[in-house]
Amino acid sequence: MRSLAFQPVNLSLSNYRSYLLSIAFIAGNLILPQICHLVPDGGKMLLPIYFFTLIASYKFGIRIGLITALLSPLCNHLLFGMPPIGALPVLLIKSSLLAVAAAWIAQRSKKVSLFLIAVTVIAYQFIGSIAEYIISGSLPMALQDITLGFPGMIIQIVFGWLILKSLAKYEC
Structure with a gap:
């Protein structure tokens, strides 16, 4: 699969x-x-709160990405009680890391490919897991997004790439 301009x-x-x-x-x-969340452990397994942050940041840059990254978890918590208050700091860190990684990779490469989206997702998860380990002191908790959330990471990569590929045609 080749990269698209x-x-x-x-x-x-x-x-x-x-x-x-x-x-x-x-x-x-x-x-x-x-x-x-209609699926048991769907949030932990599918990592849905990150999906639109990836799209926002990759296509529309750091400003829109960070607004999305910070306000999405806060609004979800205030409206639905999820994520729980104890999970908010880590979720805000990981969302922000995703926004920064996606915006930086898109700006530097000026390309979209499965590989670049995979690098983006792996980068924020890797650095975010280190931050979560520092905060929680629990390796299993720090690796949960990678182990249990692996299907969600694949969904982010594949569907993120498909959406960003379709947005590549448009100068917004």
């Missing part, structure tokens, strides 16, 4: 479109976890 869009915070896009991605990160 890709033009990330970096909207400023003074552009109203930044906020409209952020709201749309946050809404996706509110709805998708609710659907996944």
Whole structure:
């Protein structure tokens, strides 16, 4: 699979479109976890709260990515009680790492490929797992997103690539 030319869009915070896009991605990160939580351990297994953060950050840059990364878990917690308050710090760290990794890789490569999306997902999970280990002191807990959440990582990579590939055609 070859890489496609890709033009990330970096909207400023003074552009109203930044906020409209952020709201749309946050809404996706509110709805998708609710659907996944219908499956036992669906949230832990499918990692749905990260999906739209990946898309937002890779295509629309660090600003929209970080807004999505930070507000999605907070809104989910306030509206639905998930993630639980104890999990919020780690989730916020991992979401932010995803936003930074995705925006950086997209900006530097100006390409989208399965490989680049996989690198993005592996990078945020690896660094995030180290942060989670430092915070929790529990190796099994720190590795849970990688072991139990492996299907979710594959979904992020494959469906993230398919969506970003389709967005590569559009100059937003």
